[in-house]
Amino acid sequence: xxxxxxxxxxPGTWSDRDCAHAVELSGAVAVPLWHADRDLKxxxxxxxxxxxxxxxxxxTGAIARFAPLMEAVQEHARAGxxxxxxxxxxxxxxxxxxxxxxxxxxxxxxxxCQPCWLRVERASSxxxxxxxxxxxxxxxxxxxxxxxxxxxxxxxxxxxxxRVAFRYTDSSGxxxxxxxxxxxxxxxxxxxxxxxxxxxxxxxPERACELLLGSDHxxxxxPAVLQQLAPRSG
Amino acid sequence: MVSLKEVVNDPQxxxxxxxxxxxxxxxxxxxxxxxxxRLELEGPDQEKAGARVEEMxxxxxxxxxxxxxxxxxxxx
Numbered sequence: 001x002x003x004x005x006x007x008x009x010x011p012g013t014w015s016d017r018d019c020a021h022a023v024e025l026s027g028a029v030a031v032p033l034w035h036a037d038r039d040l041k042x043x044x045x046x047x048x049x050x051x052x053x054x055x056x057x058x059x060t061g062a063i064a065r066f067a068p069l070m071e072a073v074q075e076h077a078r079a080g081x082x083x084x085x086x087x088x089x090x091x092x093x094x095x096x097x098x099x100x101x102x103x104x105x106x107x108x109x110x111x112x113c114q115p116c117w118l119r120v121e122r123a124s125s126x127x128x129x130x131x132x133x134x135x136x137x138x139x140x141x142x143x144x145x146x147x148x149x150x151x152x153x154x155x156x157x158x159x160x161x162x163r164v165a166f167r168y169t170d171s172s173g174x175x176x177x178x179x180x181x182x183x184x185x186x187x188x189x190x191x192x193x194x195x196x197x198x199x200x201x202x203x204x205p206e207r208a209c210e211l212l213l214g215s216d217h218x219x220x221x222x223p224a225v226l227q228q229l230a231p232r233s234g
Numbered sequence: 235m236v237s238l239k240e241v242v243n244d245p246q247x248x249x250x251x252x253x254x255x256x257x258x259x260x261x262x263x264x265x266x267x268x269x270x271x272r273l274e275l276e277g278p279d280q281e282k283a284g285a286r287v288e289e290m291x292x293x294x295x296x297x298x299x300x301x302x303x304x305x306x307x308x309x310x
Binding site for chain 1: 241243246249294299300
């Protein structure tokens with residue numbers, strides 16, 4: 001039986017169809033999940049895609065995190081179910097307290113839409129299972145508020161526990177200031193929760209799934225989950 | 235009032251400060267950009283209203299990871 005990926009749709013979500021395409025390319029089934037429902041429809045994995053949920057009013061993700069669907073997503077994550085938040089989804093996960101830190105206005109004050117290099121920092125997560133630490137992926141970012149911030153203590157803990165999933169680097173894997181598109185603390189592009197089943201990242205792997213679009217590196221995140229979960233779900 | 239914590243870099247505030255310098259206000263030593271939210275509440279009990287507003291700030295209006303808040307109440 002194919003794995004089911006639930007893809008959350010809030011008013012203002014814009015990357016849900018790209019996520020569904022990536023999921024289908026990986027051989028799984030994409031199931032849209034409406035923000036006002038509490039039902040995950042038997043999905044094995046939940047993706048919170050990019051966009052501007054509820055207009056991003058007040059703060060990015062601040063209102064979306066109270067959506068009825070988020071209760072079910074939190075429950076799913078508590079039970080160890082994989083959750084991937086991309087861009088706005090990452091912002092929602094931080095607002096919901098499912099990941100530490102926050103995403104602030106880009107240091108440049110500009111919306112940045114550009115290809116970026118990511119260095120994989122860790123691989124023991126359902127989403128990173130087939131990747132190697134140190135591996136470089138070319139994946140685009142597209143956001144105005146992606147500057148990761150956490151207080152010193154939290155950042156030290158993320159480092160100590162190996163919970164930084166990706167950092168922005170140049171094409172040789174160096175995390176330079178010039179390669180950091182938004183001024184994120186320590187070039188952080190993605191982080192994991194304590195158990196490793198919740199991943200939040202600002203770059204869009206679903207937009208790097210076809211060579212026609214410049215890179216298919218993003219596609220590697222989706223089969224990683226399939227491989228990890230396959231024995232469990234038969 | 236919801237504002238970024240002092241330890242959080244505020245690039246918008248820095249640009250405002252630079253702009254004020256550029257138009258002739260060199261005495262501006264710092265600028266922070268925050269949010270002003272006006273709420274209208276019903277009920278005569280100020281103390282109760284204050285407790286409710288504080289809760290609203292903690293749950294929704296302010297993200298304690300990056301922001302601080304303050305508020306004042308006045309009868310309408």
